[in-house]
Amino acid sequence: MNPKLSEWLKKKEILEQGGGPDKISKQHKQGKMTARERIDMLFDEGSFVEYGLFAKTRCTKFGMDKSDIPADGVIVGFGKINGRPAYTYAHDFTASGGTLGEIHSKKIHKVISAAIDGGVPCVALTDSGGGRIQEAIISQNFLELFRYNVDASGWIPQISAIMGPCAGGAAYSAALMDFVISVDKTSYMFLTGPKVIEQVTGEVVDNETLGGAMAHNSLSGVSHMLAADDRECIEIIKELLSYLPQNSGVSPPLKPTNDPFDRQIPELDDFIPIDASIGFDVKDIIRAIADDGVFMEHQPLFGDNIVTVLARMGGRSVGIVANMPDIMAGCLDINASDKGARFIRICDSFNIPLVWLTDVPGFLPGVDQEHGGVIRHGAKMVYACCEATVPKISVTLRKNYGGATAAMCAKEMGCDVNFIWPTGESTIMGADGAAAIIFKKEIDAAAPEEREALRKKLTEEYVAEVANPYLSTSIMVNDEIIRPADTRRKIIQCLEVLEGKTVQRRNKKHGNMPV
Numbered sequence: 001m002n003p004k005l006s007e008w009l010k011k012k013e014i015l016e017q018g019g020g021p022d023k024i025s026k027q028h029k030q031g032k033m034t035a036r037e038r039i040d041m042l043f044d045e046g047s048f049v050e051y052g053l054f055a056k057t058r059c060t061k062f063g064m065d066k067s068d069i070p071a072d073g074v075i076v077g078f079g080k081i082n083g084r085p086a087y088t089y090a091h092d093f094t095a096s097g098g099t100l101g102e103i104h105s106k107k108i109h110k111v112i113s114a115a116i117d118g119g120v121p122c123v124a125l126t127d128s129g130g131g132r133i134q135e136a137i138i139s140q141n142f143l144e145l146f147r148y149n150v151d152a153s154g155w156i157p158q159i160s161a162i163m164g165p166c167a168g169g170a171a172y173s174a175a176l177m178d179f180v181i182s183v184d185k186t187s188y189m190f191l192t193g194p195k196v197i198e199q200v201t202g203e204v205v206d207n208e209t210l211g212g213a214m215a216h217n218s219l220s221g222v223s224h225m226l227a228a229d230d231r232e233c234i235e236i237i238k239e240l241l242s243y244l245p246q247n248s249g250v251s252p253p254l255k256p257t258n259d260p261f262d263r264q265i266p267e268l269d270d271f272i273p274i275d276a277s278i279g280f281d282v283k284d285i286i287r288a289i290a291d292d293g294v295f296m297e298h299q300p301l302f303g304d305n306i307v308t309v310l311a312r313m314g315g316r317s318v319g320i321v322a323n324m325p326d327i328m329a330g331c332l333d334i335n336a337s338d339k340g341a342r343f344i345r346i347c348d349s350f351n352i353p354l355v356w357l358t359d360v361p362g363f364l365p366g367v368d369q370e371h372g373g374v375i376r377h378g379a380k381m382v383y384a385c386c387e388a389t390v391p392k393i394s395v396t397l398r399k400n401y402g403g404a405t406a407a408m409c410a411k412e413m414g415c416d417v418n419f420i421w422p423t424g425e426s427t428i429m430g431a432d433g434a435a436a437i438i439f440k441k442e443i444d445a446a447a448p449e450e451r452e453a454l455r456k457k458l459t460e461e462y463v464a465e466v467a468n469p470y471l472s473t474s475i476m477v478n479d480e481i482i483r484p485a486d487t488r489r490k491i492i493q494c495l496e497v498l499e500g501k502t503v504q505r506r507n508k509k510h511g512n513m514p515v
Contacts, residue, residue, distance in 0.1 A: 015053050015070045019094030027094055031186050032164060033230040035075045035090035035098075038125050041234045042088065048079035052107045057132075069096040072104045073128075076111040078120075081241055084253075087115040090125035093164055097129030100170060104132070105142035112148045119247035121157040123237060126174065126187075127164030143169060149176035154349040157244045161233050162187040162213070162223065175222060178346055179240060179298075182213035182223040183233050189216060189223075218301040221335060226301065239296055243310040243317045244350050251351050252317035257291045261314045261492045265289065268484035272398050272423040276430075279325035282307055282357055285397070286320055289313065289488040295320070298343055303335035305364075308343040310352070314492040319347035322357035323408070325398070332404050333364040334377045340407065341380035348388040353495055356394040356415075360404040361430060379514045381407040386414060387511065391498035393417045393491055396424035396469075396478065411477050416501070417494045418478045419487075426472040434466070435459040 001009075018024060018034060027034055033041070039048055055072045073095040078087045089108045091098030115122035152158055158177035166174055166189040174180050174189065182189070190211035197203050197210070209215065216223035225240075227233035245252045265288045273280060286309060287293045295311035305328040309320045321340055323330035332340075347354050363374055385392075385407065392415045400408065405426065409415045420426065428434065436443070439458040446454045465471075472478040482490050 012053065018070050018092050019096075023094035031229065032093070032127065032183075034094060035092040035125065035127065038163065038230060038234060039075060039077075039079075039088060039090055041231065042123065042125075042237060043079035043081055043086075044083065048077055050075060050077040051110060052076055052103075055103050055107055057101050057103055067096070069101075071095065072101060072107065073098045074104045074107055076107045078111075078114070081123075081238055084120075084241070084246065085118070086121045086123060086241065087111045087118075088123045088125060091128040091164070093127045093129070096132070098127050098164070099129050099132040100142040101132040105145065108142070108145055109148060112145065112152060115156055116148070116152050119156060119249065121159065121241060121244065121246065122152065124158075124160045124173070124177065126160060126162050126166045126170070128167075128170060129165055130167045130170060145173050146176060149173055153178075154248060156247045157241065157350065159237055159240060161227075161237060162189055162216075163230055163233060165189075165207075167191075167193055167211075171222075178349075179225070180216075180223045181225045181227055181233050181236050181240075182216055183227045183230060184213045186213075186229075188212050214301075217299075221299065221302040221338065224299045240310075243296065243312075243352070248349055248351060254315045255291075255312055257312065257315050259291045262489040264485045265488060266485045268487060271484060272421065276398065277329075279327075279329065281326050282322040282324050282330075282359070282397075285357060285487075286311065286322060289491065290320075291315065299339050303333070303337075303339035305331060305333065306336040306340050308339060313355075313488065314495060316492075316495055317352050318355050318495070319343060319352045320355045320357065321408070323360045325359050328364060329361055330359050330399070331361055331364040332378060332381070332407055333369055334372050334374050337374070337377040337381045337407065341377075341384040344381070344384035344388055348384070348390050351390060353391040353393070353498070354388060354409070355491060356392075356409045358394060358396045358400045358405075358408045358424075359398040360401065360408055361399045362402045362404045376514045378403070378407055382413070383511070383513045385409040387513075388414075389501075389503035389505070391416055391495060391501050393494050393498075394419065395482075395487060395491070396420040396426055398423050398425065399430070400424065400426045401429050411479075416498055419480055419482045419490060420469045420472065420478040421484050421487075422469060422481055423484075424469045424478075424481075425467045426469070426477055427467050431459050431463045431467040435462040438462065 024034055053071050057072055073092050074089055076089040089111050112122050159179045160174040160177040162182045171189050188207045188211040194205050194210055213226055217226045225236055227236055286295055290311040295309040298308040305324050307322045307324050311318055311320055392409055394409050394415045411418045435458050443451050443455050469481045473481055
């Protein structure tokens with residue numbers, strides 16, 4: 001063999017081993033795959049093309065002249081995921097803890113810039129100890145990544161998989177992406193670590209409690225999906241990409257299905273409880289109307305009084321936003337509003353039609369909610385509904401009351417088609433409360449022993465006049481009362497006719513969404 005070729009192969013083989021057998025073994029003992037193992041699992045076999053294998057730091061201070069960091073601690077490149085192109089960068093924790101230095105950051109910038117130019121998704125596999133301290137301020141050129149994240153936002157899908165540490169400023173990049181997936185027990189993310197917190201505030205906390213996967217999935221809402229291990233995380237990434245287009249200039253891919261578009265669902269006819277105070281699991285309805293009963297839930301552990309999922313109907317990707325009557329009676333609150341608004345905007349960015357399944361008695365009342373800014377947070381969801389230009393279809397299942405109707409995309413928010421089930425009510429407030437206000441004088445004037453019977457009678461009169469689906473359809477607030485069993489067919493018919501929908505936006509810099 002040519003000596004120069006032989007030398008190249010030898011160097012390449014050494015670099016591809018990352019930090020070496022001992023550090024790879026340590027990575028495995030922690031329950032983590034190496035960066036190259038993750039890439040091999042993510043991309044179609046033989047499709048990955050690497051950039052910058054021979055890249056290395058220029059830093060010679062603080063002993064760095066004697067250290068060797070293979071590929072400067074990050075593997076970058078492109079390949080195909082289920083036959084579709086994508087870029088990635090994967091921090092190599094076996095190589096100096098995957099720390100972020102000058103050249104390391106330049107490799108990442110090259111990849112996301114190429115993804116933007118090529119109009120294809122970018123996946124970050126994060127497992128990094130943070131900024132490389134020896135490079136001091138030079139290492140902070142990784143902050144430029146935030147500008148690339150913002151430039152890519154709404155143009156290409158960006159997915160961040162937190163598969164180890166993600167500390168300090170690097171956490172901002174994850175938060176700026178469309179989807180964040182965290183691996184349970186092995187990942188953590190925070191701006192300020194436990195040691196600094198203890199020094200400054202005296203609070204003692206460990207990595208898992210402060211910024212572990214469960215904390216960010218159930219409490220902070222920073223993470224959107226929870227994976228049990230690296231393998232499940234990568235499978236989630238693959239599934240997620242299957243619902244998304246390559247960029248916002250094209251439609252999501254169609255997935256052929258043998259599930260008939262006009263399949264009737266007779267069990268939905270009697271699904272809604274007669275007693276309006278009894279809850280139900282709205283996921284059962286989603287499962288019934290989706291192709292093959294399959295859907296992918298977004299933020300299942302956060303703001304669970306609202307359900308947001310990606311599904312397919314008639315082979316098309318759809319985003320479904322649904323109230324959960326089993327939790328808080330389906331009321332909207334601060335967390336649900338943030339969750340709903342973000343999901344609506346992601347779907348709108350990537351040409352995914354939206355379907356609302358509504359059973360909402362209003363916003364959650366309480367001093368904590370009001371002082372926490374529920375008006376501001378609720379307005380985010382209203383803004384997102386109004387801003388969205390994709391096909392918008394709403395189905396009122398039962399309650400659709402008050403200001404929450406706007407957040408659940410009422411006709412006035414620009415919804416294209418508003419259906420209502422025979423069990424549905426679109427009105428200002430519930431019948432009991434409304435009747436108590438409207439007929440207060442009559443009830444108060446009645447003898448004490450007659451008041452309850454009179455209140456019940458007057459409430460029934462109110463229901464007959466107002467709290468039913470007929471008034472709202474008579475004035476075209478709702479377009480049609482539909483049989484629940486026909487819901488899947490009706491929605492798919494609307495998706496077909498709205499496929500070519502276009503909306504002319506006003507020529508302005510951007511709107512000012514409440515944040």
